[in-house]
Amino acid sequence: MNYAENILQTIGNTPLVKLNTITRDIDALVLAKVETFNPGNSVKDRMAVKMVEDAEADGRLKPGGTIIEGTSGNTGMGLALAAIVKGYKLICVISDKQSQEKIDILRAVGAEVVVCPTNVEPDDPRSYYSVSKRLSTEIPNSWYVNQYDNLSNTLAHYEQTGPEIWEQTEGKVDHFVVGVGTGGTISGVGKFLKEKNPNVKIWGIDTYGSVFKKYHETGEFDENEIYPYITEGIGEDILPENVDFKIIDGFTKVTDKDAAIYTRKLAREEGVFCGNSAGAAVKGLLQLKEHFKPGEVVVVLFHDSGTRYVGKMFNDDWMRDRGFLEQDIKTASDLVAHAEKDLITVRTEELVAHAIERMKQYDISQLPVVDTEGFAGSLDESTLFKAYIDNKDLAHLAVREIMQSPFPIVKKGTSLDEVSRMINRENKAVLVDLEDGSYRIITKHDIISAI
Known part of the structure; x- marks a missing residue:
């Protein structure tokens, strides 16, 4: 009979x-190394088990111990599989930008999950780096994995992933393209392939908000490049020891929007349901195409499964909220196609306090004012602010006492350029007549979001 002794023995030998x-x-010829076929659905299964086994071998991880790691989710899943099979407790410290699916999956396989804020410095005590380290000092018989600086990470890919790619391509691989986060995959695979053939080119995919590309090109760690980004699994605001910059031939950066769009394209055009970093890798691959010659073999690695991102990149509302959906917006009707069903208004005889409460409730900055005959005026934040300076009892006035002129009304076929020209300092919004008895509102925010 042909079977694995446990789930860990099914890791590796993923298809091209x-x-x-x-x-x-x-x-x-472009070949994808699809790492979703690992039991934890990501490339991180490989290095997670390698790090655990190496820690067991040298005594850092003892029987009945607790494994502690800061993770974007996928390494945590690999560690969870190892912890289940080998009998350890696992605590995963994760940043709040990671998808809810990742958090839920970790809890489903028995990990304790601690969520930390994303937008803090690495040495901030609230960062997931700092919290991981602190917990490892507070919890007895615990081991802090530290995938960023744990060189067993790189070694796993040198021993496993690199040889697989070489064998599967019969040694014909010319380029290897992969997103760079901890650096273990690019460094391990790159080292193996270059030892086999020094002419193989190794390309890293980076993201805006990360320091890798500029550091590789200039040797400068530029803190001005560090800012929050949405793309998961690649890029860093630190220089992990696992990133061997000498092995990497070049980087290209991919925007959050392009990474998200190409994640969806990959599923719809190739039937390959992979995660956010795979979208970034595909877009980066296209940006690097001038380096690829006819007859060459390019291997691109896809890190994880699209199941981790169903509530994000594969959710139209999430994409639309961030302006990531590719939409051909030309008219007022296009712009309000996904607006709330009912226009939020306030009546002339309501108190200003009611208008303010409605603005808070719906998180809006302006309100059309109506009476029995239709649109009678308008209110916006600047109007309210100026009125408050003159009268501190503003909240008890009737809306009609401080309202401005009504917002102009346009037909639904009005061009976006014409609508844009109508919004100015005096006129904060435009109403769109949908010609079915209903109206929608367009603001500066809506115009900017459509850019």
């Missing part, structure tokens, strides 16, 4: 899959 549609503008 040819990409056909999304890479049609690239002359080379």
Whole structure:
């Protein structure tokens, strides 16, 4: 009978899959190393088990111990599988930008999850780096994995992933493309491939808000490059020891929007349901296409499964809220197509306090004012602020006493350019007549979001 002794023995030997549609503008043969076939659905299974086994071998991890790690979710899943099979407790410290699916999956496999804020410095005591380290000093018989500086991470890919790619391509691989986070995958695979053939090019995919690309090109760690970003699994605001910059031939940066769009394209055009970093890798691959020649073989690694991102990149509302959906917006009707069903208004005889409460409730900055005959005026934050300076009892006045002129009304076919010109210092919004008895509102925020 052919079976694995436990789930850990199913890690590795993931397939290479040819990409056909999304890479049609690239002359080379593009093959995806699809790591979602690992039992934890990500490439991180490989290094998670390697780090655990190496820690067991040298005594850092003792029987009945607690494994502690800061993770974006995928390493945590790999560690969870190892902890289950080997009998350890696991605490995963994760940043709040990670998808809810990742947090739920970690809890489903028995991990304790601690969520930390994303937008803090690495050495801030609230960061997931700092919290992980602190817990490892407070909890007896615990081991802090530290995937960023734990070189077993790189070694796993040098021993496993690199040899698999070499064997699967029969040594014909010319380029390896992969997103860079902890650096273990690019450094381990890159080291192995370059030892086999020094002419193999190793390309890293970075994101805006990360320091890797500029540091590789200039040797400068530029803190001005560090700012929050949405893309998960790649980029860093630190320099992990696992990133061997000497092995990497070059980086390209991919925007959050492009990473999200190409994550969806990959699923819809190739049937490959992978995560956010795979979208970034595909877009980066296209940005690097000038380096690929006809007849060459390019291997791009897809880190994890799209199931981790169903509530994010694969959710239209989430994409639309961030301006990531590719939409051809030309008219007022296009702009309000996904607006709330009912226009929020206030009546002339209501108190200003009611208008303020409505603005708070719906998180809006302006309100059309109506009476029995239709639109009678308008209110916005600047109007309220100026009125408050003159009268501290503003909240008890009737809306009609401080309202401005009504917002102009346009037909639904009015061009976006014309609508934009109508919004100015005196006129904070435009109403769109949908010609079915209902209206919608367009503000500066809506125009900017459509850019």
